[in-house]
Amino acid sequence: MTGDDARTADPLDLLALDDELSPTERETRDRVRALVDEHVRPHVARWFADGVFPLDLVPRLAEAGLLGMHLHGYGCAGRSAVEYGLAMAELEAGDSGIRTFVSVQGSLAMTAIAKHGSPAQRERWLPGMAAGETIGCFALTEPGAGSDPASMTTTATHVGDAWVLSGRKRWIGLASVADVAVVWARAVDPDDDARPRVRGFLVPTTTPGFAATPIEPKLSLRASVQCDVVLDDVRLPADAILPEHPGLAGPFACLAEARYGIAWGATGAARDSLGAALRHAGERVQFGRPLAAFQLTQAKLVDMALEVSRAQLLALRLGRLKDAGRLEPHMISAGKLANVRSAIEVARTARTVLGGDGITLEHSPMRHAANLESVRTYEGTDEVHTLILGRHLTGHQAFQ
Template sequence: MTDVVHPSSPADLLDIESEFSAAELAVRDRVREFADRRIRPNIARWFGDGVFPREIVPELGELGLLGMHLDGYGCAGRSAVEYGLACQELEAGDSGIRTFVSVQGSLVMSAIHKHGSPAQQEEWLPRLARGEAIGCFGLTEPGAGSDPASMTTRARLVGGEWVIDGAKRWIGLASIADVAVIWAKVSDDDAAASPAASARTSAVVPDGSRRERVRGFLVPTSSAGFTATPIEPKLSMRASIQCDVVLRSVRVPEDAILPENPGLRGPFACLDEARYGIVWGSVGAARDAFEAALTYAGERVQFGVPVASHQLTQEKLVNMALEISKGQLMALRIGRLKDAGRLEAHMISAGKLNNARMAIEVCRTARTVLGGNGVTLDHSPLRHANNLESVRTYEGTDEVHTLILGRHLTGIQAFR
């Protein structure tokens, strides 16, 4: 008989781990070791104090985790599944740390990699990959969260410079960032007058009026008129930074505009990358909460026996493990499709909706296994559940992803 090799997590009821290659598992194990060594011993303090550990940013760069799914410019060029596993292990440590990697790599670096000019790519991507520079992604506004098409931030071409006015909200890392990818509306007249904006954006609607389109700009955060203020107090994502950003007549050079993919498809392509990371990351948070509950249930004695010996507790543990296994299978399927170039937008919505919803329920259930002790920062489930309130909301709420899937099923747009 051959020896049976058991999965590394008791939540893996179906030996899904055997579906990963040796290279994929090596990435997972390297990031897991980092989380065990640098995140878990410190996260209760970081979360309790509301501190983002900026000192670990260069370490994340050394591990190749910043823009790790991108090619060139010092990026690691890893597969989608490898990137997913890295997100999973980081979020098992804390959602705030995984969010940093997603903002830096999936949003900021992806925007520059997908839509930037060669000069912009050479200037920023190597530094961002090494963690020598930090970026933020300014799309969401105080009055335009789920509906970015209604944004009010605008950029005008004045004397060979872009002048940007507007406000953004819930912008991760903005107060410590070196560069901001700011999305603003630009008239086609101004775009047509800018060589860097590309004449392809010039278009006339039937009544002869000019359109406005959403365009991206690289804005140094040291620019006059750029202000970022951390949002406090928060009950979620406390080991992370989210900010209000105000832009008052911020002037940037004419070539600060991202020349490629004008329109909302520009930021949406980046959001899909971030949503993909959430599909995996939320599984990590759920797994960590489950393992904390399982360990506690085996050690905590009530009524003369371990809590794990009670039928109701076993039912909770079984249901949590089942949901985590299903979420892991969904993440793996989506990752394989992405690596094969066959992933469609509605599939990412299915994964984000299901796995974020699953994870928050698992973490809440895990907290009940811990009883009153579960409301302290000595244990991870409630911290994960609080973080997942944000994860479930950003990069598209449940409602938004439900309507994306509804549109896919019916062919009917129900947003408006």
């Protein structure tokens, strides 16, 4: 590549990673990027400021095949892991809240039904969810059981021909706008002497005793919905239980899908922050020169570009492994931990390049940085993923 070619190439693609993608993968990425440019970027600052999630965006996400896009059948797109990851990166380049909606709907709620549900349950719920006509949520976390879901206190008791659910859930994405909740509870059967096991239940949110209240005010993920959920003797038919994979392996399989998407999504937030800083540095003139001409600014831009490139390489490696059926849980933890950590630093550094203007919603980096504080916490905190990797390296369980 000549010097002129290097200057005309995309400066954000430092390592020509575009060459590593197939035409189909690039088409998926570009299509989702165009959707975000047209329907998210012009409005996201106001959504964030007002603390609202744009429900009118859901049909567009569905039309683009983004809801349960990694699943097959039932109206789902059946796309590859890399295509799914590229889509998550583009959505989070718009805002973490938009990617979170797609993740909760597809990687959590729809995946739970697809992996653990009966044929009848899949037929009932998945087509409408893929079409965006039905919204789902995934209720695992509790006020006293975040990183330690094994200590959950929500119960499901078998009474006659029904199940009765009681308990509390917290930080449940989409719960107040959802039509169906995948609720995880300790199942207690009076006729069974076995130890209670964690089971999943499909709870229509109109069921008496189910109540979801948005958590407000928030300083992060403001263009998204997270709720407190109360289950007050919610009575369900016997076939509401997800029949497959009892125990914590059930929800953990769904969390693995969501964590994989986060490893990609963080690269989008980081890339968008770098782009904002690079544009500003080229336009802003101080002391008679653009900021981009100063050594300290260039050092910041280079450091950010290296972090973005490393994060993209890691995400792509995870995607190739997933498509090959070789992705392991500790690898997902490595991607989620490293990429979110890098993205936060990139967003914060990008804000410094923007100066005082960087604290306004006219620019994206500080919004991304605020959102990423939530992203680093949900689907496993930094500490949890560190311990997962520590266990893999040493063979010793350090959670307790």
